[in-house]
Amino acid sequence: MGKFSTFKQWTLDEQTEPFDAGRTLSSKQFLDELKEKYVEPARRYMREDPMVLLLANEDVTDEQYFKLLAQRWNFERSVGAIHATWLLNYTLGLHGELQEVENMEVRQIYEEYKHARMHEDAILKKGYLDTRWELHSHPMAQLLPEGMAFHTFLQRLGNMPVPVRAAANHIATEAPLVYWFDLAGRLTRDETIAGVFEAQVIEETEHGHIGEYVVERYCNTADLQAMTRYICEHVAELVRRHRESIYAFVTAEDADRLVVRNKDGTIKPMKHGAGIKPRRDLGF
């Protein structure tokens, strides 16, 4: 091998080596292993997911709906941005391998941003905000620290082999979410918001299937499989923390932190526009 040869870029280190099964599974067997570990438990877990139970409750407040939509809005954008970063690193195989994966990824970026825009529009339709751009600077719509950890970790996978990162996002993150969207869509009392969740079921299923395809076709060496196990383990933990943090954030009663108070402590009525004070005293 030449001094700068890239023939074998990836080797296992002390962290990934424990995940080496000692033999190469067929990619189909390996996919089954991943699904068994990350997708099947989600099917059972989502029925008890506190957020789903909260949405099924009659007493969900507008504040809770808004926080959830705002967080999901930002998270969908974050996933789109992750895939946009990954697009920077596609080295096609000698026979054009991975070109189809790149195309699938382009499709997914469009869909992630479309989902984000759908959340924006639900927020407007519900009358939670006046304008779409308010969301960008709204304190309740910023990524939570756990979401940022997830985002940063996945974005840095951009220079990892394609099947590893595909498994991390599509199988450890998106495939389990399909059950969440399905349940949330059925159980949410508010029709507009239920529609937002329900409409994502098919496209998130598609994203899960992208992962299945990539793993089945390309995750076919022992090294790749060990790395994939290692990465998926971390991603699943980050997803769990993010899910829990969103629930904690949504159920915390902190909307009054946003209000502007008069000197005597009474609440100033809200004006539309973040930080812009319309002047009504000019006689128009």
Added chain:
Amino acid sequence: MDDSPSRPDDALSGTDEQLLSVVPPHLRDAARLGLTEMHPPFVMDKSKCIECGLCREVCPFTAVFLVPTRWKIMFEIERDRCRGCGGPSKAPCVRYCPSPGALVPVPDALVGA
């Protein structure tokens, strides 16, 4: 819309500061571009729409929405919000739409129907 300025032209003739203070944020672009003249609203011809979403982004009145359905996420114009923006020759959604004929004004007879 309740928040719309009653005399947007006056605002336009004033200084920028006056404009910012009088026109609500979401109508500012419309006033600046001279699009406040009412015109029959537009409807989308789904057979010609390519779902690029440009109309949604350029609409100064936030009248184009992504509407979730069980099988597809589609664009839709909310008729109550669409103000026609002075007709097809001026309306940004029509001007920027890449698919000719995808956005058409509702015939006068049907406005309010």
